[in-house]
Amino acid sequence: MPEISSFHFPSADGDSAIGLLAAMIEIPSLSREENAVADYLEHWIESCGYSVNRTGNNVWLMAPGYDAEKPTILLNSHIDTVKPNAGWQRNPFKATFEGDKLYGLGSNDAGASVVSLLHTYFELVAKEQPYNLIFAATAEEEVSGTNGITSLLPLLPPIDFAVVGEPTEMNVAVAEKGLMVLDCVVYGQAGHAAHETGVNAIYEALPDIEWFRNHQFEKVSEWLGKVRMSVTMINAGTQHNVIPDRCSFVVDIRSNDCYSNLELLDEIKEAVSCEVTPRSTRLGSSHIPLTHPAVSKAIQMGRKCYGSPTLSDMAVMPFPAIKMGPGHTTRSHKADEFIYKHEITDGIAQYVELLAGLNLKEGI
Numbered sequence: 001m002p003e004i005s006s007f008h009f010p011s012a013d014g015d016s017a018i019g020l021l022a023a024m025i026e027i028p029s030l031s032r033e034e035n036a037v038a039d040y041l042e043h044w045i046e047s048c049g050y051s052v053n054r055t056g057n058n059v060w061l062m063a064p065g066y067d068a069e070k071p072t073i074l075l076n077s078h079i080d081t082v083k084p085n086a087g088w089q090r091n092p093f094k095a096t097f098e099g100d101k102l103y104g105l106g107s108n109d110a111g112a113s114v115v116s117l118l119h120t121y122f123e124l125v126a127k128e129q130p131y132n133l134i135f136a137a138t139a140e141e142e143v144s145g146t147n148g149i150t151s152l153l154p155l156l157p158p159i160d161f162a163v164v165g166e167p168t169e170m171n172v173a174v175a176e177k178g179l180m181v182l183d184c185v186v187y188g189q190a191g192h193a194a195h196e197t198g199v200n201a202i203y204e205a206l207p208d209i210e211w212f213r214n215h216q217f218e219k220v221s222e223w224l225g226k227v228r229m230s231v232t233m234i235n236a237g238t239q240h241n242v243i244p245d246r247c248s249f250v251v252d253i254r255s256n257d258c259y260s261n262l263e264l265l266d267e268i269k270e271a272v273s274c275e276v277t278p279r280s281t282r283l284g285s286s287h288i289p290l291t292h293p294a295v296s297k298a299i300q301m302g303r304k305c306y307g308s309p310t311l312s313d314m315a316v317m318p319f320p321a322i323k324m325g326p327g328h329t330t331r332s333h334k335a336d337e338f339i340y341k342h343e344i345t346d347g348i349a350q351y352v353e354l355l356a357g358l359n360l361k362e363g364i
Helices: 014-025 035-047 107-125 149-155 201-214 261-271 293-300 341-355
Strands: 053-055 058-062 072-078 096-098 101-103 132-138 161-164 172-176 178-187 228-236 246-255 275-278 305-308 321-323 338-340
Touching: 014 035, 014 101, 014 107, 014 341, 035 058, 053 149, 058 149, 072 107, 107 132, 107 338, 107 341, 132 149, 161 341, 172 293, 178 201, 178 261, 201 228, 201 246, 246 261, 261 275, 293 305, 293 321, 293 341, 338 341
Parallel strands: 072 132, 072 161, 161 321, 172 305
Antiparallel strands: 053 058, 058 132, 096 101, 101 338, 172 321, 178 246, 178 275, 228 246
């Protein structure tokens, strides 16, 4: 693990953020294995003179002087990464600088957002704001785990608005598709394939699989489009000469903001004959109106608004939130992931411009 001083710049600016990110890259932080990077981040923030809170692998700060009469803003991004794939030409756990680029696993998704939001917090708390401010670097986002932001939210005061740091080129995702994964099972009757006896569970499953392939839900979202369903896994049979008596398949459903996952589940169960079991219904879609003060301010700044097909921790936030951060989503989960250094510097400046003095009660 890098020493605190290895990449530690003394000032809370872009260079400091880039140095912190370089150090974090060199500490493996796969989902559910974030302890070491959480330790480093906690100690690094303490070395800058701030009081740090820690629960599990989640590190968070709350500006002193909490005022229950003020609204509260949460700045949140995740410290976990996916596993490096086989295509990496560089060491994924080595911070490699090449010109304006910083290569390394988690640099784009979402280390750049973590360090940019942290330094935004440093700058904002230096002056009085019309809100309380919390920064949280959380775990298990890449696996939608329950030991990340989900476990932290009950420990925090009520949140009125959140910025979720993900690579969006500093544009604003005002809506995000939800996720529901279904385990479906169809039963038949085993028999010898040579005698054409039994009931083939694969054939019995085909009408339901075809329904998932072709069905279109009626409501289409302005920002997120249609609900999308994809059968992604099928499993049946034990050997070539036995009629399978069980066929299971998995359905990936990306919900829009016109339906809750429970509403979709009810409609699906009415339509198909297979046994349907959701793995979870908690990862719903989200939407924030363009009239929200933060969104209005972002539009005034020239930031684009869009609907995001990818999932983030916004899915478990029961309060208004936007997804916004430095980097580009197409670099995520790819070999030789990188971030431009200027994206971090620019990102801090744009976060501060958006949030400094923001009046959440304006227009609401």
